[in-house]
Amino acid sequence: MHPFSLVKADSTRAAVEAGRRGGRFIAGGTTLVDLMRETVERPGRLVDIDGLPLRGITTTPGGGLRIGALVRMAEAAADSRVRVMFPVVSQALELSASAQLRNMATIGGNIMQRTRCTYFRDVSADCNKRRPGSGCAARGGLNRTHAILGTSEHCVATHASDVAVAFAALEARVRLLGPDGERSVPFAGFLLPPGGTPDREQAIGRGELITAVEIPPLPRRLRSGYLKVRDRQSYEFALTSAAVALHLRGGVIRAAKVAAGGVGTVPWKLPAVERELLGERPSERLWARAAERAADGARPLAHNGFKVELLKRTVERQLRVVGGTR
Template sequence: MFPFSYTNASSLQEALDHGQRGGRYIAGGTTLVDLMRETVERPDELVDISGLPLTEITMTPRGGLRIGALARMADVAAEPKVRNTYPVISQALELSASAQLRNMATIGGNIMQRTRCAYFRDVSADCNKRLPGSGCAALHGYNRTHAILGTSESCVCTHPSDLAVALAALEAVVHLVGPDGERDVALTDFLLLPGGTPHREHAVRPGELIAAVEIPAHPRPLRSGYLKVRDRQSYEFALTSAAVALHIRGGVIRAAKVAAGGVGTVPWKLTAVEDHLIGRRRSPQLWSAAADLATEGARPLDHNRFKIDLLKRTVERQLLIVGGTE
């Protein structure tokens, strides 16, 4: 671990002041400390924001849900407002990490967590994300767990968060506060495709801090759920996952919110799947036909070709689980 200074921010303003001068925000620390130990991350200054009052979970006047950035994963998963309105959020959280980690890690940190790519985490390997211009060892290396969607020659790693997949499906918005005030960015715009600059992972401006995530109101009733496929049954990242939320009236799908995880360089919103579902009557054939559109544009690597089939099947299964049949 490289030496660093540590400041415990007692107010939002104090945090922003330090952040503007290059301080790195730390809350649960479950990613950052890990990466500091591996010397992947070498911040000069840590600004501890875990004492700031950003933990509230509230229903918005319009019927959406606002989750404070410092709410802990475990608390959000257990919150009745979340469980009742967006089970997909609770399920994504509860299928993440371990109980111990969920007790520490926060919602903001979960979105900001960095990739699990083994080459990114091994400082002796080439990685454009860690060291721009050094190359991507995963592109022709061992890439079984890597992305098939949104990749570039520079980077093929996945965004590891399950929560972010559910949030992407539900078209969540990230509330940022910074030296120049507050602003909102859609989650799908907030997390950036790697392109030629994989070291740029998100739209945070210097000194900005995530204050909350807001899920807009969706038509009700909304059935939703999260399916995660992985080698072992707990405490592992997804090979593939699917977040599905459906509003069905009279057997016809009126609204569909679908995203996939474990397959994209960012949480992958499946708009083609959604479009295919809207206005159609639910049936096994529909789930299958819609799921076939999940892999549009997918580019497999040497060891992850199976993810193309697996993704389709994951989406199909979860459409069936959430949407059922007549």
């Protein structure tokens, strides 16, 4: 690990100023410390934000939910409002990492985590995220766990967060505080697909601090849930996952929110699946037809072609679990 300095921010404004001067924010540290130990990240200055007042979970007008950036993953998963209003979020959190990590890791840190691509974490390998212009070793290497959606010639790494998939499905927004004040970014535009700049992973400016994630008001009663498919039952990243939220009224699907994880360079919203569902009545035939659209645009690599069919089956299964059949 390379030498670094550590300062403790006593206010959000002080944190923003320290970030503007080049400091890297750290709270739970469950990702950044690992990357520093592996010399993937070499920040010269860390800004400890763990004591800032960004921990609350509150309801918003109309029935939405605001989760502070420093709320621990375990705390958010156990919160009664999260569990009742948006089970997909609590389930995604509970299927993440280990109990020990969930007790330390924060919501803001989780959505900012970097890829688990082995080539990114191997400093001897070519990686455009780590060293722009060096190439992408995963494209011609072992790529079984890599992305099939949202890829580019420069990067095929997946985003590792489970709860980010739930936030993407629910069309959440990320609240930011920066040198120029506060702003709100749609979750779909916060995490960036690689394109030609895979080293730029979030739509966040220098010194900007995540203060909260806000889930908008959605129709009640909303049924939702998260399914994660992986090589082993615990402490493993998704091969595929599906976050599904449905609102049924009069036996008809009036609102549908669906996203997938483990298959995209960012949490992947599935608008084609959503369109197939709207205005329809739940049935086995509907779930199968809608799920066929889940892999639209997929570009599998040498070793991950199985993800195309696995994604469709994962989405179909979770549609059946959340929506039921008649």
